[in-house]
Amino acid sequence: MTNDLNDQDRLPLPTAAATGATDAAGPDRPELQKAIEEVVDLGFVGVQMRVHDERGTWVGSAGAAEPGKAAKPPTDGRFRIGSNTKTFVATVVLRLVAEGGIGLDDPVADHLPGFGLDRRITVRMLLQHTSGIFNFTGEYYEDGTYAPGITWAGREWVDRRFATYRPQELVELALSKPARFEPGAGWSYSNTNYVLAGLLIEKVTGRSLAGEMRRLILEPLGLSGTVVPGTETEVPEPHAHAYYRYEEDGREKTVDVTRQNPSWISSGGDMISTTQDLHTFISALVGGGLLPAPLLAEMCDPHPESGYGLGVFVQEAGPDGGTVITHNGGIAGHAGLMYCSPDGGRTLTASLNYVDDADMSLAEAFQKATRRLVEEVFGGARTEPAR
Structure with missing residues (x-):
């Protein structure tokens, strides 16, 4: 199996110097430092977080970049952002809608006829x-x-983590299975939707997803720490490490899986970024810097069953916290958090590094961690509802 994108279309992996020096910590915010230390106490190896609000910019980290070592996760570190990728992909699609190359209510089969889609x-x-x-x-x-x-998941995934999958294979696998419901009749989170969206972008433009991401988002915003990796296995330095645990012959084995070929998830969750770049992206997006107002309104119009718009969740920040626009993602020991007030003026972006496993044993802790951080940053925020 091989990747069918041209080498010139693949975004280069930036060096550690590409995004500049590590940020100073900004104003003293002991409550934020305490919050991320509490996240580590839930069982995560490390966390780095960035907050932008009316008090300025704060960045900090807690825990470790590698288990058993003293160094904290670098506050300018790269990490795999998992399903935060979906917000980037949705934004590219909506930019193409704005350019007139595609319509939101076009049948996908008109653009991708080879799959036999409904x-x-x-x-x-x-x-x-x-x-x-x-x-x-x-x-x-x-x-x-x-x-x-x-x-x-499991040992089989660990052993095959450098294998290459073409996005067409992932779609064909999905279409060989029964649909969950009739089109438009329900809501169910499916990575297949966003692999199809990536293929749609390539078909409509005649260019790679990486190239369109660069043209429409990364270069205009100067996101030099963000990578569309294709089949590249490295996370550029500096970075915290990601781990996976499985059982073999009755014994637990833990493997460093920072290096992997993310083509198994493709445009459903393969991107790499930094907390600075995620802040720049989500604040520009929600603040109206990437999409015309009518399309941004469509993006932030949540489905009644799930609170999901077009590539973002629209959620309550807490009992008194108003609304946040968000998407999080996790992938084999790395996770990215991305939250923004509806006016784009307040953001929380963070990454977690941890030991993953097939039982998703940190899933409950992940939910507690996100609630803790969101309540700390947005709990007292007076934000207007998303429109």
């Missing part, structure tokens, strides 16, 4: 997870049953 599935449905298409990483059903997809 003609009722629209571009909007891909971005909002209402297509009903099977999730190629597996489906959990309401009755507790699980339908497996591609291998992305």
